[in-house]
Amino acid sequence: MVLMTSVLLTQRKKIGVGEQFQAEIPDWTGPPSDAELSWYRNDPNTSKMLGSRTWPPEGYVVQTNIVVAGQGRPESCNCPYPGNFYCRLHHINTARDRLRSEIGQVFKEWKFDLMGEQVSEMWSIEEQLKFAALEQLVPVFENKSFWAVAAKHFASKTRVDLVQYYLNVFLMRRVSNQCRLSLLEIDSDEDEAEEEEDEDQSDGSNSSQRPQDVQEVKKIF
Secondary structure (H helix, E strand, C coil), X not given: CHHHHHHHHHHCCCXXXXXXXXXXXXXXXXXXXXXXXXXXHHCHHHHHHHCCCCCXXXXXXXXXXXXXXXXXXXXXXXXXXXXCHHHHHHHHHXXXXXXXXXXXXXXXXXXXXXXXXXXXXXXXXXXXXXXXXXXXXXXXXXXCCHHHHHHHHCCCCCHHXXXXXXXXXXXXXXXXXXXXXXHHHXXXXXXXXXXXXXXXXXXXXXXXXXXXXXXXXXXXX
């Protein structure tokens, strides 16, 4: 036991001690004076580390309604589409518009306009259909990732554009559709790939059907 402890201690990485490894924290002497606060605020390193304040504006008092923030979602809805698919969209758009009106230009500075279903407005219907078909086709390509193939077919889109659309629109739509069908039928890409592999190994007829499916998808391109 002693030998094992000795071995573990010798193999453990040493923790460096000194000004090259630890931050020097001065002793607490009480609240800072006005002169110290002024020096801190005017120090260029302060703005460099903390960044520039964008919101709330200087002197703006943020009013927080603790009751509304903690009450959760009501059981019933009084919107024009209660319990409907458009009910969710209605409340999301309402909350988005309210947030945009509250923070103003910061809404775009913080990239909130590039989040959610609204990202689809930057894609045409044809591009969205092409993206969906391409996502089904990519597993057929050997040794090629989805993003490499997508970048080739969407030359006008950047990698950021493709990822934003996939995470904010395509993936959310697929999960939403699966939820409406049945909670028990929800599966991921990995589940679908594993099921296809198992079926191909157990039944050779699926392997002959797969090329036909690929040809149908390729017609879109």
